[in-house]
Amino acid sequence: MIHQKQIQKFRVSFFLNSGLRGLFTGFAICFITWGMAAGVCIAQEESSPSGQMSRVSDSENAPGISEPLQKTDDEEAPEAFLPPNSATPERSPDPGEIEAEYLPSEPETDTELSRSADDDIPAPIPDILIPFDSEGETEYSIVVEKETQQLFLYAYDGTFREVHRLKCSTGKSLGPKAVSGDSKTPEGVYFFIKIHEKKELAPIYGIRAFPTDYPNVLDRIAGRTGNAIWLHGTNKALKDRDSNGCVVLEDENVEKLTPHIRLNRTPIIIVDRLSYASDEAKLEAKNAISALVSDWRNALETGTYHQYLSHYDPEYLPDISWWMEWYQIRKEAEASQQPLSVDLKNVLIVRHKKVYAVLFDQSVSLSGKEASAGIRKIFLKHEDDRFKIIADAYQGVPETRKKENPLILAFHDLRTVPDPKDEREIAGILDEWLKAWSSKDIERYGGHYASDFQSQGMNRTSWLNHKKRLNQKYAYIRVSKKGLTVRKSQERRIVSFVQSYESNAFKATGVKQLVLKREGGQWKIYRETWKKM
Known part of the structure; x- marks a missing residue:
């Protein structure tokens, strides 16, 4: 864009330095432009039927695509x-789009x-x-x-x-x-x-x-x-x-x-x-919005239904169907003396005209463990000397999680996070299991399986007999894991990792999933699946 100061300086310099020569040049440009315009009009009249000038089609089809999807x-x-x-x-430029020739x-x-x-x-x-x-x-x-x-x-x-x-x-x-x-x-x-x-x-x-x-x-x-x-x-x-x-x-x-x-x-x-606007005005808006968002968060964490809704414009009714379940979750956490909190991080504030948009990462914490509750955005408007929420929504929620409120999902995710002691114990057990497998020690290997184990239509006995035959078939076996994750599911644990298997005749990498259960005071493999990557 040509700034006005640049234009003014150029014009003053031009007329001081060019004198009458600029004036004559201007007359010449006007005369030539008039002649070209007349010629264009005559040519268009001759080439268009009934003397009508042609125009660009208003079609929204992209050029080069005869039938766009x-x-x-x-x-x-x-x-x-x-x-x-x-x-x-492409279209011809409007008269207002043509820059004068003497402007840089x-x-x-x-x-x-x-x-x-x-x-x-x-x-x-x-x-x-x-x-x-x-x-x-x-x-x-x-x-x-x-x-x-x-x-x-x-x-x-x-x-x-x-x-x-x-x-x-x-x-x-x-x-x-x-x-x-x-x-x-x-x-x-x-x-x-x-x-x-x-x-x-x-x-x-x-x-x-x-x-x-x-x-x-x-x-x-x-x-x-x-x-x-x-x-x-x-x-x-x-x-x-x-x-x-x-x-x-x-x-x-x-x-x-x-x-x-x-x-x-x-x-x-x-x-x-x-x-x-002045920096002071922007800072004032920021402070007022931050105060409202903080009060709104407090109502979400410990307040009543009415306190939560008091932050919204009366003409906008947010989806509140999840509130009773959320209220019960709060009561359950309080009764079990597990601190529950809602946290807002990475708060971003922008505006368009009179509407302010606030975007932030929302999370739920329970007994020191934290789970994401989605990216949330709220739209605010300042009326009657205070801000009110006129709309809110979650940003970028995966389709698989749209049916439930992200706050509720975050709480359930926290309940599936195992105790760190469980994770360390399970990691050690899996290391011993892989060592026994790689060394073809079928007795130690079989000791890691539950008595009611099932996989691929085989029970524990059939599974171990199958492994014995493979041990005899291959000269060596090496099995390793990486990327271990452990998830809690009531009294069981869901374990996933990337498994690499190699023998003298076969080599494969895939995702291994184990379901573990307590048996005799130890974690045992109850179910086992593998999927090639």
Whole structure:
């Protein structure tokens, strides 16, 4: 983008140095431009039927694809297709897009924009980026300004700083996205949920693509539709407002952003025009939001149903079907004198207009053991001198765990974590079992199996006879393990590890799973399975 100070300095210098020669040149340019325009109009009239000028089709089909696959859902669509909201066929520039010939312009191959005419002056930080308590790791945020067709990358390690300022292209239609197919880029706070590499994409999408979570919970509440809003590269020349809703960059700039994008963590905030506020105002918002989130956490950990809901806007009713089970879990932990707590870490705060988005890692701790309870995001609005939650959702929850509340699942996960003493004991037992197996000591080997052992249709006796025959068949046997995990399941333990087996005639690596039970005061193998890797 050409900054106003640069333009003004150039114009003053131009008219002082060029004098009348510039005036005559200007008249010549006007005369030539008038003549070219007249010629273009005549040529278009001669080549178009009935004197009508031709225009570019409004079709959303990507160039080079005669019948693109229609994607209705990011999660269910095949990986190798292309999103409908992307680059459109080349078009002639609008009059407002043509730069005057006497204005200096950036070289066409340079899409890393100059930050400022005064490089020693720090770039101002937009008011959409709110300070938060950094946990030591540098966090990155991506900001898109549609009006100027610019994308910014900001780093935060206690203070914000601008890292990159890049040219981009957004939807060809103005305004925020409202319905599917409107060729508009949405505005708001979104997060990247996937990554598609070049081999999965058609050339029009460049070297890499990052799908976002549009439509998010606020979009769905507002009735906004559409999907497949991506940040991606391109194999075409980049033009302003030339996509069907995606944010498009040149491939080299996608490469610049890639190391700084973390799925379900790095936000992309899309606005029409950036605005700015004082650091004091941002700090005040941060402190008020932190206080609300802390009170909300306390209500979740020890409060009542009504105390929890008091943090929400009256017009928004969150899913609360899980509360009674969660309440019983808290009571059970209290009765057994096991300290139960809910912890929030890596809190990130950004905003779009009057709505603030807060993202954090949520976990549950029980008696010193901790389990993840998902990544949670809440949306806040400041009204009547206080913040209220207007929507909340979990970010990036796997499909297999969507049916249950992550808090409940985290508690159940904690109950499956064995006592560290059990883990050490089991690891030692397995080492002895593998030594006996490798040395063909069938008596010691068989001593590790329970009396009611079953596997592959064999009982303990049949299993040991099978192993005896293999011992006689092979000159040597070597068996080892790595990556041991132990999981508690009521009175039993589920043990998994990568097993490597080698003999003079056979070699294989796979995942071994054992179910152990107590028998005679010791852990014995009750069930055994193996799956080749």
